Amino acid sequence: MANHLLEVKGVNIFHGDAQAVWDVSFHVDEQKIVALVGANGAGKSTILNAISSIIRPSGGDILFSGNSTVRLKPEEVVAMGISQVPEGRRIFSCLTVLENLELGAYPANKRPYLKESMKRALSVFPVLESRMGQAAGTLSGGEQQMLAIARALMARPTLLMLDEPSLGLAPIFVSRVFDTIQALNKEGLTILLVEQNVFQAMEIADYAFVLQTGRLKMEGTTEELRGNPEFQHAFLGIMG
Amino acid sequence: MLQEPLKRKTHLSIALALVFFFVIYPLLVDAEASYLVFLFYTAFMYVTLSQGWNIAAGYAGQVSLGQHAFFGIGCYVTAITWRAGTAGYLDPLAMLMSGAGAAVVAIVVGLPLLAKLRGDYFALGTLGLGEILRVAALNGGSFTEGAAGISIPSDVYQSIKPYYFIALLISVLTMLSLWFIAHSRIGLALVAIREDETAASANGIPILRYKILAFTLGAFVTGLCGSLNAYFVFHIDTTGAFNLNWVIMPILMVILGGVGTFVGPVLGVFSLIAAFELIRLLTPQLHPIFSGAFIILVTLFLPDGIMSYLTGHKNRLLHKLSPFKWLALNK
Amino acid sequence: MTTFPSASVFFQVLINGVLLGCMYGVAAIGLSLIFGTMRIIFLAQGAVMILAAYCIYWMATLSPINPFFGFLLILPVFLGLGWIMYKGLFQKVAKAGANPSLLLAFGLMVLLEHVMSLIWSPTTRSVITSTSTSSLTLGSINISVTRLIVAAVALMATALVFLFLKKTMLGKAVRAASEDMSAAALLGISPTYVSAVTFAIGIALAGVAGVAACITYPFDPFFGFLFSLKALIAVAFGGLGSVGGPLVGGVMLGVLESMSAYTFSAGWADAVAYAAFLLILILRPEGMLGRRSIEKV
Numbered sequence: 001m002a003n004h005l006l007e008v009k010g011v012n013i014f015h016g017d018a019q020a021v022w023d024v025s026f027h028v029d030e031q032k033i034v035a036l037v038g039a040n041g042a043g044k045s046t047i048l049n050a051i052s053s054i055i056r057p058s059g060g061d062i063l064f065s066g067n068s069t070v071r072l073k074p075e076e077v078v079a080m081g082i083s084q085v086p087e088g089r090r091i092f093s094c095l096t097v098l099e100n101l102e103l104g105a106y107p108a109n110k111r112p113y114l115k116e117s118m119k120r121a122l123s124v125f126p127v128l129e130s131r132m133g134q135a136a137g138t139l140s141g142g143e144q145q146m147l148a149i150a151r152a153l154m155a156r157p158t159l160l161m162l163d164e165p166s167l168g169l170a171p172i173f174v175s176r177v178f179d180t181i182q183a184l185n186k187e188g189l190t191i192l193l194v195e196q197n198v199f200q201a202m203e204i205a206d207y208a209f210v211l212q213t214g215r216l217k218m219e220g221t222t223e224e225l226r227g228n229p230e231f232q233h234a235f236l237g238i239m240g
Numbered sequence: 241m242l243q244e245p246l247k248r249k250t251h252l253s254i255a256l257a258l259v260f261f262f263v264i265y266p267l268l269v270d271a272e273a274s275y276l277v278f279l280f281y282t283a284f285m286y287v288t289l290s291q292g293w294n295i296a297a298g299y300a301g302q303v304s305l306g307q308h309a310f311f312g313i314g315c316y317v318t319a320i321t322w323r324a325g326t327a328g329y330l331d332p333l334a335m336l337m338s339g340a341g342a343a344v345v346a347i348v349v350g351l352p353l354l355a356k357l358r359g360d361y362f363a364l365g366t367l368g369l370g371e372i373l374r375v376a377a378l379n380g381g382s383f384t385e386g387a388a389g390i391s392i393p394s395d396v397y398q399s400i401k402p403y404y405f406i407a408l409l410i411s412v413l414t415m416l417s418l419w420f421i422a423h424s425r426i427g428l429a430l431v432a433i434r435e436d437e438t439a440a441s442a443n444g445i446p447i448l449r450y451k452i453l454a455f456t457l458g459a460f461v462t463g464l465c466g467s468l469n470a471y472f473v474f475h476i477d478t479t480g481a482f483n484l485n486w487v488i489m490p491i492l493m494v495i496l497g498g499v500g501t502f503v504g505p506v507l508g509v510f511s512l513i514a515a516f517e518l519i520r521l522l523t524p525q526l527h528p529i530f531s532g533a534f535i536i537l538v539t540l541f542l543p544d545g546i547m548s549y550l551t552g553h554k555n556r557l558l559h560k561l562s563p564f565k566w567l568a569l570n571k
Numbered sequence: 572m573t574t575f576p577s578a579s580v581f582f583q584v585l586i587n588g589v590l591l592g593c594m595y596g597v598a599a600i601g602l603s604l605i606f607g608t609m610r611i612i613f614l615a616q617g618a619v620m621i622l623a624a625y626c627i628y629w630m631a632t633l634s635p636i637n638p639f640f641g642f643l644l645i646l647p648v649f650l651g652l653g654w655i656m657y658k659g660l661f662q663k664v665a666k667a668g669a670n671p672s673l674l675l676a677f678g679l680m681v682l683l684e685h686v687m688s689l690i691w692s693p694t695t696r697s698v699i700t701s702t703s704t705s706s707l708t709l710g711s712i713n714i715s716v717t718r719l720i721v722a723a724v725a726l727m728a729t730a731l732v733f734l735f736l737k738k739t740m741l742g743k744a745v746r747a748a749s750e751d752m753s754a755a756a757l758l759g760i761s762p763t764y765v766s767a768v769t770f771a772i773g774i775a776l777a778g779v780a781g782v783a784a785c786i787t788y789p790f791d792p793f794f795g796f797l798f799s800l801k802a803l804i805a806v807a808f809g810g811l812g813s814v815g816g817p818l819v820g821g822v823m824l825g826v827l828e829s830m831s832a833y834t835f836s837a838g839w840a841d842a843v844a845y846a847a848f849l850l851i852l853i854l855r856p857e858g859m860l861g862r863r864s865i866e867k868v
Binding site (some may be wrong): 244352353356357361363364365367368369370371374375378379381488491492495525526528529531532533534535536538539543544 | 580612660663664667668671672674675678679681682683685686688689796800802803804807818836838839841842845846848849852853
């Protein structure tokens with residue numbers, strides 16, 4: 001229990017009348033990369049949105065550093081130190097790259113560090129520096145993903161959640177994004193990674209939880225899972 | 241589709257009993273002096289108008305704000321044909337022509353609008369249609385007689401009963417058609433279009449044809465109401481015929497009752513008329529203010545409609561139609 | 572149908588149209604901002620304008636204050652009013668969806684119209700200002716001073732909103748939220764807060780447009796709906812969700828109306844405007860200028 005940074009306990013989530021997530025429990029330890037893997041529709045994004053308080057779970061609890069977050073508003077969760085890079089990047093394409101980044105530091109407790117955070121974000125993604133005045137919609141797909149991650153970093157999170165960061169990217173960008181995630185983790189950032197690209201995710205993750213149709217199927221260190229025949233059959237056989 | 245847990249047979253008996261009651265009621269009382277008979281007549285008109293909007297907006301998800309255009313067309317077709325001597329008093333042929341006139345306009349305007357526009361833009365386009373027709377009628381010279389409007393000799397009026405029974409008949413026929421459509425392949429197709437247009441199209445549903453069908457049917461029955469109204473008021477001008485009330489009141493009633501439900505709009509019509517009349521009786525001078533306040537209160541406390549309250553189901557449809565549904569999930 | 576007898580008449584009609592259009596533009600920006608975050612057509616916009624008009628009428632009748640100061644007074648008062656309206660009415664309903672919000676806006680319109688009619692009677696009123704009869708003469712063109720001031724104030728209000736959206740963090744958050752509300756929420760931007768701010772600004776702009784309207788036109792409690800429609804058309808001309816678009820759309824509408832009133836008749840001006848509105852909706856639903864092109868300028 002001691003150093004679970006994030007703990008999801010028996011969470012049930014409904015989309016309208018349909019239950020999307022069934023009694024899922026998992027945890028993310030400090031300074032680790034934890035992967036949440038599973039096929040499309042397994043409920044991964046739904047769980048991230050519950051952690052971000054975009055959706056309220058109808059049962060169970062979510063603890064961040066021991067404090068429950070389920071009753072908080074999305075902005076309060078961000079202020080606490082949980083940032084999400086949503087699926088599909090969701091950058092503001094009509095705003096400039098600079099404005100996108102500035103908005104990353106929107107919460108009142110993050111704004112004093114705006115300049116500092118900007119420096120750090122640009123040191124992680126130097127390519128953005130030359131694009132600052134450009135409308136974000138004009139960036140390439142890979143650059144947009146970098147912007148989305150940089151924007152989340154502007155809030156100086158303790159836990160960074162990435163939803164399908166490799167989706168729709170050219171292979172060269174995929175490996176660059178994963179390298180960046182690994183580098184950020186080395187600097188002390190805790191990562192919760194949601195991926196369909198199980199093979200890539202297993203490369204960098206320390207620990208993984210496997211979801212199937214809204215239920216937790218298995219979990220383990222990446223080594224354990226790689227040795228697990230059921231896991232091999234379900235994911236690596238196809239992906240690898 | 242129907243949310244209530246009651247059995248179909250019970251439904252049928254309730255419906256028949258209600259229709260029976262409405263048929264004999266004006267025969268039992270002094271219909272000419274009875275205010276309730278007049279209110280029922282109004283209610284039947286609104287049932288038709290509401291379902292006319294509901295079929296396109298509630299079932300197929302195509303929200304029209306231009307129903308007053310079809311109502312107005314109905315009024316003017318009847319008034320003009322009567323003035324020309326081609327139609328008689330309460331002439332079924334003139335009424336059908338009025339409905340057909342509205343339906344033709346719905347097809348002509350609906351083709352480009354429904355093919356090109358989605359969501360709010362379709363709503364705005366139909367609103368524009370109503371306003372264009374209103375201004376056109378205002379500037380129509382001797383054909384529409386401009387702001388003065390067309391007056392028809394009112395000495396043919398004898399009794400409210402024919403109006404009452406025609407309005408009842410139209411509303412029952414509208415309800416029947418809606419019931420058959422809702423329980424047929426067409427109804428399924430309409431709902432599929434509402435839920436996900438792209439998926440419906442991918443599944444081979446001819447989207448435009450079904451949208452036009454729903455929109456046109458709604459326009460037709462709305463035109464019928466316009467025609468009956470022309471015979472009732474004996475004076476047709478642009479303010480009366482193209483009044484926004486003809487679009488706003490039905491929408492209000494459907495939302496109050498339950499969008500995309502079969503029974504909801506009927507409940508909406510009767511409860512709204514009852515509430516407005518009550519307010520009018522209690523505070524004759526302030527009643528428009530309370531009517532506005534009543535609308536606000538309903539949206540604040542009963543946004544999903546009466547049906548959802550009665551059946552205990554949340555009417556998810558309002559959320560579905562809303563681009564704000566993401567926030568609806570929140571909190 | 573009449574043609575223009577000379578270039579100066581043409582310019583006269585054009586300038587009148589531009590001045591009229593600035594007023595539509597301001598109302599349209601308010602409508603467009605509210606649409607941006609709440610995704611509803613705020614039907615009560617015109618009724619709010621007329622409410623501001625009556626406030627100025629009252630002020631001008633009961634006190635010697637120049638109606639032009641009304642702009643300064645209305646701006647903060649209506650900002651506050653908008654905030655209260657959002658917090659008291661729309662915040663809860665917005666979560667239930669766009670349809671209930673639309674309905675709520677309609678209910679508010681009916682309520683405001685009848686409250687105004689009760690307080691100030693349904694009689695048509697007009698506000699006389701010190702410049703009501705004066706005009707500037709440029710060659711053979713006459714420009715009404717009142718309308719000129721009104722247009723200038725309208726442009727200033729637009730500039731203020733533009734600066735707010737471009738330069739302040741909150742303004743940027745409003746723009747982000749109208750592009751993608753859920754992505755904005757993930758950054759810690761509170762949807763209800765930005766919506767309340769946007770709504771307040773939209774109401775304040777309606778107030779400014781209302782002051783502009785009342786010193787140029789006679790009005791009654793039910794006059795507002797027409798303005799809601801005009802603002803809506805201006806938005807359709809210019810494109811939803813931006814500042815420059817609706818203003819340009821408003822000016823286009825003003826010019827179109829004044830031109831068609833001259834060439835056909837005043838009665839047909841509205842029909843021409845609505846017909847252009849329908850055509851634009853069908854041919855270019857993103858607005859004549861399109862949202863993207865505006866944002867980049």
